[in-house]
Amino acid sequence: MLDSIKIARRQSEIRQQLAELVGKDSPSEDETRSMETLDAEYRSNETRYRAALIAEDTERREAGAELETREGRQFAELVGQFELRQVALSLDEGRALDGATAEVVQEMRSKGGYQGIPIPFAALETRAGETVAGDQINPKAIRPVIDRIFPGSVAERLGVQRINITQGEVAFPVATDGAVFGWATSELGNVGAASEYKTSERSLNPDHTGGAQMTISRKALKQAGDGLEAAIRRDLSAVIATELDRVVINGSGTSGEPLGIIPGAGTYGIASTAASGADWAAFRAEIVSFMEANAITSPGGVNLALTPAIWAALDDALIDGTAVSEWDRLTGHIGQPATSTVIPDETAILAANVQGVPPGVLGLYGGVDLIRDVYTKAASGQLVLTGLVTADFTVPRGVQTRILTDIADGS
Known part of the structure; x- marks a missing residue:
């Protein structure tokens, strides 16, 4: 008691x-x-x-x-003890899963439907202390899932948030109209008419499924041993990270792809402006627009992503009579921008996190659904694996992102 x-x-x-x-x-x-x-x-x-x-x-x-x-x-x-080698052997030889791997698979099956063997995203990280066979490339260290599936990506640098969704639809209501302040014009006058509180809605839906495929030779299965697990993890995480990063920026919204920032600018309400030149003034004009929309209070609140060619053009453009480049002026105000080939030519993206709301949200549904193809390469004894990933992307509030186009990059 x-x-x-x-x-x-x-x-x-x-x-x-x-x-x-x-x-x-x-x-x-x-x-x-x-x-x-x-x-x-x-x-x-x-x-x-x-x-x-x-x-x-x-x-x-x-x-x-x-x-x-x-x-x-x-x-x-349990995920930390998950062995992808067991999954590969199960698909290749029918060997039963055991230990932590079996428990994780059972838990994931109870939360959602999988045709093959489910794999948590965290299992794709390379673990410290792993050793690999001599014929395998040394693994590089990657951080684990939703936080770790695409480290160093342009979407990460822009502030896009990643969330894991078990199932169903996730909606983000965004206020569009609300209270209005007014002054009474007389002693008994009304302070103003009441304004209706309105919201619009952005949703994430499990409508977009992609797959990462790989073929594992019979020799690799017999020779690589524990190194095969690191190789599978490295390859799957690399292709998934690269494609998720691409669709966040350039997803067409058709052919099964989610709608990304640039193709979806009109849908999301993102302003797109042609640049006056490849200089700090062009970016400063966009930052001023952020400030006037009450999205930020200082230039440091802006995240920027641009192409390597634009970086080169800005770095090469020196201010008359000085050794200071336009790139130096830019980074002196907003920090170190991200450069990526995912960004279209002569284009830059500016984004800001406002009141804790990210400029974009990438939803990952469940984990990787790993399926074995038993027919395509059966004659040579090869194992074909397909890792299915269901994801969606949306921009909750378009005013937090701006696109700058027609930036002269000398290309």
């Missing part, structure tokens, strides 16, 4: 005893001393009761935090 409950019950008993003693017209000396003793104990218990409540509140908070994180932490520990 909690100490606070014990003390509260004792306080109730003391009050009952005091009520009986106080009700007597002429209490005896023993009864008077008893009242003094009970009164002193009651005051002491009040202090103990407050202390017990404080201590128990801290314990409850710690226990609550433990309960809230225990399930996720235990699953993360």
Whole structure:
């Protein structure tokens, strides 16, 4: 029993005893001393009761935090022991999964439908201390999933948020109209007509599924051993990261692709402006537009992505009479922009995180659904694997992103 409950019950008993003693017209000396003793104990218990409540509140908070994180932490520990080698051997030889790998697969199957063997995105990270066969390329360190599936990408640098969705649709209501402030024009005048609070909605739907395919030779299956797991993880994470990065920027919205930032500018309400030249002034004009829309309060709140050719043009353009380039002026105000070949020629993207809302949201549904093709390469004993990924992208609020086009890059 909690100490606070014990003390509260004792306080109730003391009050009952005091009520009986106080009700007597002429209490005896023993009864008077008893009242003094009970009164002193009651005051002491009040202090103990407050202390017990404080201590128990801290314990409850710690226990609550433990309960809230225990399930996720235990699953993360299981994912850390996930062996892709078991998956490959299961698909190739029919070997049964065991240990942590079997538990993770069973848990993922219970949360969503998979045709093949489900693989959590976190399993695609390369783990420290792995060794590989000599005929395999050394793995590079990658951070784990949703946070780790595309480190260093242009979408990451622009501030695009990645979320994991178990199933169904996720909607982002965005306020478009709301309260209006007005002054009363007379002593009894109205301060203004009430304005309707309106919202628009951006949604993520599991309508876009892509697949990463690879062929594993019979020789690789027999020779690579544990190194095969690192190779599969490295290849899958690389192609998935590259394609997700591309669709965030250039997804057409057709042929199964999500709608990206540049093709979807009109749909998302993103302003697109032709540049006056390849200089700091062109980017400054866009930053001023951000400020006038109340999206940012300083240039440092802007994330920028551009092509390597634009970087070269800005770095080559020196201010008259100085050794300072237009690139130096640009980075002196907004930090180090990201350069990427994913960005179309003569184009730059400026984005800002406003009030904790990211400029874009990439939703990844479940994990990678790994399926084996038992027919295509059967004659040579090769294993064909397809990793299916369901994802969608949306821009909740177009005013947080701007596109700058026709930037002279000398190409």
